[in-house]
Amino acid sequence: MAAEGNAKPAKKLSLKENYALLTRGLGWEPSYEKKEDIFRYIHFEGVKIHDWDKWEDPFRLTMDAYWKYQGEKERKLYAIVDAFQQHNGQFNVTDARYVQALKVFINGITELEYDSHRGFNILAREFPGVGPRIAAQMQSLDELRHATTQIHTISQYAKYFTGMNEFPYQFDRVWYLSIPKSFFEDAVTSGPFEFIVAISFAFEYVLTNLAFMPWMSGAAFNGDMATVSFGFSAQSDEARHMTLGIEVIKFLLEQDPGNVPLVQKWIDKWFWRGYRLLSLLATMMDYMLPKRVMAWNEAWEIYYEQNGGALFADLARYGIKPPKRAPETIAEKGHVAHQMWSVFYANRDAVGFQMWLPSDEEMAWMSEKYPDTFDQYYRPRYEYWKAQEAAGTPFRNTTLPQLCQVCQWPCLFTESGDPTTLSLRESEYRGQTFHMCSDGCKDIFDDTPEKYVHAWLPVHQIYQGNCFLPGVDPTAPDFNPMVEALRYMGIKPGVDGGDFKGSADATNWEKWTSRPANIHEGAYTDAVRDTASPADVGARKAG
């Protein structure tokens, strides 16, 4: 420090300079301990990083700015959540079917946010570079935010509707919740570089727009101001995370040409794994929103085919190709939501939300949105099931389906290009046969069978007798493995799942709101006085 420096006014710092001064120099080369003993996990994957300082932070957030902007978001969000709770906003949604989607959300998605928080926390500890470490810790904190705000918002619904009260318990135990659980555990148990490519790039950058933008917009369209508020508020963090996703890819690819094939392999794997996970959103969008904003196939066209196309065109200069199994996703886009709803309907006694067959209005909408597939393959199936319901002999599955060893969906998907043939694959490993739902999942299994054989596959576990509460005696004469497995999962048969019509949620809804529980079917009970939806009522009052 030169004394004469004080004569001039202090230098004005730009955003970039300020950020660089306040972050980059914080780290140092250790000399008392070996670097590889401090950062132990960055070598085993084979990624080569020559200069961690080449990392570019697009959003140059210092901690004070983080607190400031995030604090403002939280104040806004909780003002809405408080008002929502005070005014019983849970009854303002279109109908009680919409609430079933929130059950999938809190039981299947909230804990993913938490796992994501943990995954980024590990990176925040293990990356040697200051820039990426700070980006990871801010994201870890954001993910904690997402879990928290989802719980705080949906807790109001959980007080008035069934099936949402045991979300942490169910996430660890319910058979179909092993789909999201195994997805994120797969990522977190990988090495740090695979994790960040999987989550920041393949999942957040390439895929989550597709789910959260149309889905949250749909929540708004159905009058759920609380969910759209946490959803879009979380997305504002996501926009920051997505730039982390693209920066990490560029960083890895620019650091060493040897990283290119590794990154490509992870993109191929996690694009497929993420796509399979998000198929759940496909069915939520097409079947669980009483009023729809966009169909799954349209969302796939906009957010994957167009935007993903632009992204992979940009990455072509590094030698990166679009995900290997992208063509299958395009071929399946007219089928996936319908196939999935059919499986849930058939297994509705073993799920934690209630099911219905699509109404005439909804089927007309699907015919219009899916002109090449719906009338040909799925309408006849629904009409047949409707007739069976009307005849008093509703169709239901009594055994649990075969699950895919990788994605853990029931093997319910069809061959791409042949929607009448189920797609089934298998691989041998150490003398045992493992089943997969698709080529995409088989690729993943065959690359790392030693990892996937450890998957906690719920249906196998049930049949092996591992899913009973303490004190249950499987040798007792009246022992019923399915009944006991549902108890173990925390699902109350006839309350949490089953048929929507006649359910506690539908009956309470009509009693409490005097509006139909299903806007397309008229009143189920005589508590209904007004068959118009709230939006119509509003329009009438305004007019």
Added chain:
Amino acid sequence: MSVEIRTKGVKPLSNSFGHLQRRFGDKPATRYQEATYDIQSTANFHYKPLWDPAREMFDARRTAVMMKDWYQLKDPRQFYYGNYTTTRARQQDAIDRTLDFVEKRDLLRSLSQDIRERIVHTIVPLRHYEWGANTNSAHVSAYGYGTAITSPAMMNTADRLGMAQHISRIGLLVDGNSGDSLLAAQALWTGHADWQPLRREVERMFVTRDWFEVFVAQLLVADALVYPLFFQQIDAAIAGASGSALSSLSDALMRWYEETAKWIDAVIKTAAAESPENKALLSGWTVTWRNRLLPALVPIAQRALGNKAEDALAAAAAALDARAAKLGLTV
């Protein structure tokens, strides 16, 4: 849009989530409770972590401390993300006003060269101590068990980055935003004899695996010695020679330290009361790290305080011992 609801007849089916009802009864839960209790997965893990194949992804065995219920380790501040960020944002507003006041009046730049050099030599290198604390705190939240401890540890991780940046700003106020003081401070931290013993202990924490030991070493012991020594004793010595400009900025650090100590104390006290084994472990770690860190602070304390250094360190050590004893440890 207004919707007519017969709210009088509407009674909730339950007042809180099942896991909260089992802990606290069927009554409305606080936002802290909703965001904290039983949130982390505990069962049916799918894969062996490639980075730790002998354990599960979430595994209580990453520390020797044992708790029957890890959710006993609650945070008396009841922080969840929302009240944490809005609290920090509010505090930062006040800090920004002080920074602005000091900058506009050139309060640190106009100090004598001798005092400015003292600040750069004895205060600014602590930005690296804070970055080390950030690493250690991230270790606790990354490998800890149960949201009750890991969530505030994550917030503490963020706090330590904030503190590192606050101390860096003190440097920039001294050097007129040239960044020279930060470069000088890094050279001191990595090369000057006054700082090497402390850096040695910080790096030793980096290779300590048991996350609860890291918690004790960094958050209980090191902070309890470093904060009072630098931001009270050394700060007071500088203020005695030059007025309170620096103190107006270190005040925020002390306030933060006192707030955070409430959380640290609650965690230690509860874990020690759980079992004699825990008490012995925590006491042993406290003694070990105290005995490492106290001598490590001698050279920089002597540089800053001269012949008063010994008393200053003895006072900080006595305060730590008394605090540890109050928390049920034997030191």
Added chain:
Amino acid sequence: MATTSTQPVFIALQANNDTLPIIEAIRQDNPQAVVHDYPAMVKIDCPGRLVIRRETVEEHLGRAFDLREIQVNMISIAGNVDESEDEFTLEWKSA
């Protein structure tokens, strides 16, 4: 330097009072931008590059504006980000 890419970049913002001046500024500075309205959300596509200029937002807003305030209402983006005091830019580098 202008990009040669014509691949679409986009920004999606919450539809509320805070974002109206931002959307107006985007329209003004990006003649090729196409604005799509959805429930609670506005998505703006633009070929190759989209820029948000602080000065233009300030003109529409009538007060000083820090571009980082966009984060509060931003839902999503596509494209490489560059952020300075004066401009927030999204662009694809290659065609």
